[in-house]
């Protein structure tokens with residue numbers, strides 16, 4: 066079963082950006098006080114990506130800032146790892162700081178970068194937290210068994226699986242362990258990767274993930290959900306067998322990369338509602354709405 070799309074999708078396109086960009090897509094999402102924030106990937110006319118902030122009071126209509134807030138040039142001694150762009154931010158609030166994991170792209174190939182901020186105005190770049198090739202990194206919002214944990218997606222030969230590792234300081238990571246792999250013969254058979262920061266529920270950690278299947282001349286990116294054990298987060302205890310969002314509408318079918326729904330940000334409200342921010346065809350920002358209960362039920366059907 067698919068989750069509900071917002072009727073006014075897409076909520077942001079490049080026409081809403083007050084400066085010249087090719088596209089705006091794949092935002093990280095978080096609530097700061099009463100404000101909904103999207104840290105959006107913008108592909109600049111050069112074809113390299115940076116981030117810009119968009120703000121909203123209701124989570125539906127967003128105003129995009131008048132200039133990028135984080136660019137490759139802000140990366141000082143790490144510039145060589147992000148020279149070709151920074152992509153797909155995921156935001157996790159820990160204490161009063163927001164930790165942002167994202168792809169650094171360069172001739173060294175994609176790796177996971179980490180920065181932090183308190184206000185989304187100034188950012189401290191902490192550096193790479195993986196070797197290449199790795200992407201799709203999401204940090205859990207609290208310590209489990211005395212450690213911070215992150216999910217990521219190393220590219221090992223032809224394998225594209227989700228792995229987990231732990232840390233005491235969010236900078237040094239180790240004890241890597243395999244979590245799960247694409248299900249063969251299904252919509253996600255070629256690659257999977259964590260989409261969003263995990264949300265804590267009393268049944269386990271909820272995670273959105275993307276799955277990819279290649280066919281003929283193209284690929285299809287769809288979204289699923291899984292539930293990870295609360296205390297042993299490397300254990301998958303539930304998983305959707307069918308996608309919960311697939312590219313069906315024109316704004317998901319046609320764009321810079323056709324037939325893609327991709328997400329790296331969602332916001333859980335205190336009442337259990339969940340706003341999933343996603344992009345159609347790598348060319349816009351859209352909203353879909355669900356609840357913790359619906360997601361838990363969908364994960365049960367595995």
Ligand code: BMA
Nearest residue numbers: 091152153286322325327347
């Ligand atoms: C992935 C990432 C995303 C992109 C998706 C679909 O590998 O690069 O940024 O949205 O492909 O093109």
